[in-house]
Amino acid sequence: MKEFLKGLRILPRWIIILIDLSIIAFSVMLAYFLRFNFNVVDVLNSTIKPGLIIFLGVSFVLFFITQSYAGIIRYTSLQDGWRITYTVLLISILVLAINLFYNYQYNSSIIPYSVVIITFLNSIIFLFFYRLMVKAIFSYYFQKKQIKANVVIFGAGINGRVTKQIIEGDPSSNLNVIGFLEDDKRKIGKSHSGVGIYNGRRDLGKLARNYNIKEIIIAITDLEVQRKNELVDDALRLQLKIREVPPVEKWVEGGFSLKQIKEVKIEDLLGREAIHLENPKLFKEIEDKVIVISGAAGSIGSELARQIVHYKPRKVILIDQSETGIYELQHELKWAEPISEIHYHIGDITNEERMRNLLYMYHPQIIYHAAAYKHVPLMEGNPCEAVNCNVYGTKVMADLAASFKVEKFVLISTDKAVNPTNVMGASKRIAEMYVQSLHDHINENGYNNTKFITTRFGNVLGSNGSVIPLFKEQIEKGGPVTVTHPQVMRYFMTISEAVQLVIDAGAMGSGGEIFIFDMGKSVKIIDLARKMIKLSGLEPDIDIQIKLIGLREGEKLYEELLNDKENTMSTYHKKILIANVRKVAYESITMQVGTLMSLLTQKDENKVVEQMKRMVPEFVSKVSRYEALDQKMVG
Numbered sequence: 001m002k003e004f005l006k007g008l009r010i011l012p013r014w015i016i017i018l019i020d021l022s023i024i025a026f027s028v029m030l031a032y033f034l035r036f037n038f039n040v041v042d043v044l045n046s047t048i049k050p051g052l053i054i055f056l057g058v059s060f061v062l063f064f065i066t067q068s069y070a071g072i073i074r075y076t077s078l079q080d081g082w083r084i085t086y087t088v089l090l091i092s093i094l095v096l097a098i099n100l101f102y103n104y105q106y107n108s109s110i111i112p113y114s115v116v117i118i119t120f121l122n123s124i125i126f127l128f129f130y131r132l133m134v135k136a137i138f139s140y141y142f143q144k145k146q147i148k149a150n151v152v153i154f155g156a157g158i159n160g161r162v163t164k165q166i167i168e169g170d171p172s173s174n175l176n177v178i179g180f181l182e183d184d185k186r187k188i189g190k191s192h193s194g195v196g197i198y199n200g201r202r203d204l205g206k207l208a209r210n211y212n213i214k215e216i217i218i219a220i221t222d223l224e225v226q227r228k229n230e231l232v233d234d235a236l237r238l239q240l241k242i243r244e245v246p247p248v249e250k251w252v253e254g255g256f257s258l259k260q261i262k263e264v265k266i267e268d269l270l271g272r273e274a275i276h277l278e279n280p281k282l283f284k285e286i287e288d289k290v291i292v293i294s295g296a297a298g299s300i301g302s303e304l305a306r307q308i309v310h311y312k313p314r315k316v317i318l319i320d321q322s323e324t325g326i327y328e329l330q331h332e333l334k335w336a337e338p339i340s341e342i343h344y345h346i347g348d349i350t351n352e353e354r355m356r357n358l359l360y361m362y363h364p365q366i367i368y369h370a371a372a373y374k375h376v377p378l379m380e381g382n383p384c385e386a387v388n389c390n391v392y393g394t395k396v397m398a399d400l401a402a403s404f405k406v407e408k409f410v411l412i413s414t415d416k417a418v419n420p421t422n423v424m425g426a427s428k429r430i431a432e433m434y435v436q437s438l439h440d441h442i443n444e445n446g447y448n449n450t451k452f453i454t455t456r457f458g459n460v461l462g463s464n465g466s467v468i469p470l471f472k473e474q475i476e477k478g479g480p481v482t483v484t485h486p487q488v489m490r491y492f493m494t495i496s497e498a499v500q501l502v503i504d505a506g507a508m509g510s511g512g513e514i515f516i517f518d519m520g521k522s523v524k525i526i527d528l529a530r531k532m533i534k535l536s537g538l539e540p541d542i543d544i545q546i547k548l549i550g551l552r553e554g555e556k557l558y559e560e561l562l563n564d565k566e567n568t569m570s571t572y573h574k575k576i577l578i579a580n581v582r583k584v585a586y587e588s589i590t591m592q593v594g595t596l597m598s599l600l601t602q603k604d605e606n607k608v609v610e611q612m613k614r615m616v617p618e619f620v621s622k623v624s625r626y627e628a629l630d631q632k633m634v635g
Contacts, residue, residue: 004533017063020127024059024091027122028052051111051168052389054438055119058094062087069235070250084127094118102355116525140386148176150211152204154231155220156180156187158198162259163219164193165243200231208238218244224385234533264516266468266532275410280594285507286311286364289407292364293318294349295371297325299460300412303499304368309502316340317362319355320371321348340354344442346352349393352400357402359559365407366506369397370429374414379424380553380624383605387612391434392597399436402442411435413514415491418456421556421622426612429619432514435583441586451511458491458517458581460498468526479544481529508571516566518575551623589615 027584036042066087095116133221146204151167153160160180167175181200182188188199198207207213216235218228221244235242243261275534277461291308295301320326323346330344343362343472347354349371373379374391379386382569385403394411401409413432416425432454439452467490474481497517530540538544551557584592592615599608609626613619621627 020063020132021056021059024055024119024123025052026121028055028115028123029119035112035115036209040560046527047110047112051115054095054098054111055560056090058098059091062090062094066090071125084122084131086121088120088127090118090125099194103252126372133466135247148174149214150178151175151215151217152179152207152213153177154181154200154216154218154592155186155223156182156192157220159221159245160219161193163196165215175215176320178207178213181207181216204234205238205621208240213240213286215241215243218264221245221247228264232531232535236531242535242536245451255565264535266528266535267568271518273527278529281507282503285312286313286503288312289366290315290362290364291317292359292362292367294320294367295412296320296331296344297322298370299380299495300336300498300502301368301370302329302332303495304370304502305333305342305581306336307496307499307503308368309333309340309342313340315362315364316342317358318342318362319345319347319349321346325595349397352396355396359404359406363404366398367406367409368412368502368506369394369396370412370502372412374424376416376422376424377554379427380422380626383423383608383612384600384603386423386427387430387596388600389609390424391430391593392600395434395593398438398452401450401452402438403450406450407450407624408453408506408509408511409435410502410509411452412502413455413456414456415458419474420616420619422553422624423609423612425627426616426619427614428594430593430612432581432613434582434589435584436512436514437584437589440583443511451509452616453509453511454514455502455506456514456516457498457501460495467528468532475533475538475544477537480547481544482530482547482549484555485557486526486548487557488525488551488555489557490525491522492576493517505578514579514581515571516577516579518577554621 029048032043032046032048032051036046044527059328061586065082095111096113099109099111099113102108126264135576138264153163164177165179167173177195179185180192180197181204182197183200187197190197198204204213204216216229216231231240244264246260246262286308290583291313293301293304293308293316296305301318301320307317308316308413317331318326320329326344326346330342333342336342347358347359349355349369371393373382373386398409398411411431413428416422416427417429417432420426435452435454439450440448440450451519471481501515501517509515526546529546533540533544533546536544540546567580569580571578592611596608596611596615599611605631606626609621610629610632613629621631
């Protein structure tokens with residue numbers, strides 16, 4: 001029997017349709033016999049023949065419309081039961097309609113109404129029952145002798161119970177649910193779905209020893225980050241695999257299957273709760289506006305585009321010098337084209353004529369300036385390019401924003417602009433200074449009311465060139481995982497959070513502010529590397545080596561969000577603050593930027609960096625060839 005079932009695999013759909021039609025026919029005949037108390041003569045003298053023809057004809061058509069035959073029978077679930085009920089209900093309604101029409105024309109019913117009702121009930125029961133029977137047969141023959149791994153489910157709520165049902169109902173499952181873990185004291189000690197509910201903080205070790213637990217499945221989708229970290233640490237200490245159930249909104253087509261239980265990602269464990277910004281002004285700020293995003297093909301720029309279209313702007317103009325990046329973004333955002341008119345342009349922000357023509361063409365109300373060079377070691381080796389893009393490019397875009405009287409200009413900056421130790425951070429600090437002084441200049445002198453706003457945040461998870469994708473790639477290749485220094489610490493936030501901050505800052509800003517984010521606790525990079533290796537099922541320094549390679553040029557051990565001399569003001573959201581920073585007069589910064597630009601033409605990198613240090617006195621190079629300039633300036 002088992003070999004026969006193996007060879008059978010998945011039944012052709014036409015066979016399933018024939019079986020379903022046969023069941024409908026049987027249900028109709030049984031309904032007639034029940035209606036006439038199993039009197040064969042009365043049944044034969046009734047309208048059983050036209051009744052069968054009508055039911056089978058209607059069923060054949062509706063089976064194709066609702067695709068009730070499409071599911072794989074051996075994986076039948078409650079969702080399939082609802083589809084069958086829906087299909088049979090439609091069949092019954094259509095048969096009743098035909099019956100009423102016939103009654104209206106000939107003043108008599110072609111099918112007794114009681115037969116329609118009985119057929120409806122019979123069909124649901126038999127169609128679902130035979131599917132469950134097939135599923136049970138497959139489960140019996142393929143699961144009976146299968147060695148299963150014992151697992152516990154964290155969370156005895158609805159998601160936990162559904163997860164247990166999915167595990168037990170999937171013939172391909174090699175898991176055996178021993179019990180639930182719970183932090184809710186009201187549930188601990190009770191049982192559910194035939195298994196016990198244990199204390200999530202005390203009983204995991206005991207369960208692991210007594211039942212040889214191999215895995216924990218987290219079924220609480222809104223579990224606090226701190227608690228998830230504790231659970232992951234416990235699992236890794238006990239050498240247990242840990243996976244989690246995705247949120248309901250990410251279930252495929254509204255259904256949940258065993259394949260959707262995924263490994264816990266390191267991005268979910270980085271030290272703080274996600275911050276969700278709820279600013280009712282956002283729709284008012286963006287809806288029906290013309291929006292420009294520079295650097296649109298980058299990590300932040302592309303996420304800005306994805307989120308902004310949800311606020312229904314009239315037009316979104318996406319600018320980047322990367323042809324490939326813009327092409328990929330264009331392909332991705334096709335779903336948004338019915339919402340907003342989207343235009344894609346290749347262009348370099350330092351090309352003033354090109355940028356002027358684009359702004360003249362569209363006359364935007366809001367500009368999100370995300371274009372920048374951001375990689376610290378690369379910019380340390382190419383300071384002229386860093387200044388050209390990050391300083392001059394920002395100046396071009398900001399000046400044009402003022403010229404075209406754009407309502408708001410939002411500059412995306414970085415925590416590396418605080419007490420910079422590298423060229424990249426210093427170039428972003430100069431950009432901040434210029435934008436802030438330009439705002440004060442044009443508003444004080446009444447030229448226009450363009451509002452210039454800056455946002456600062458830390459490292460973005462998953463962005464191009466960030467440490468987590470690098471570590472993942474190194475682990476997949478078998479190591480080593482390279483860490484610059486054992487004491488290096490960084491703040492992290494998700495791309496989604498970073499972009500929420502940018503959009504919200506644009507809405508709340510009245511101009512001239514530098515918004516910063518409460519980033520929570522910083523993370524030690526070497527600890528991050530160790531946890532990522534363990535989450536991959538490997539042991540640090542045994543399966544995968546961690547190699548210390550030394551600080552890169554311009555890199556510092558600790559990132560900062562505020563200068564030592566700065567303090568902050570609160571906003572409507574406790575996690576968003578406004579930095580009080582040292583301001584520079586517009587005339588002074590304009591003259592200094594002009595000097596910096598003229599030095600670019602000389603191609604003398606030392607002179608360029610020296611001028612940056614004059615403009616940003618707190619810029620002190622670390623692990624860099626430019627440390628000699630600091631000594632020279634002090635001398």
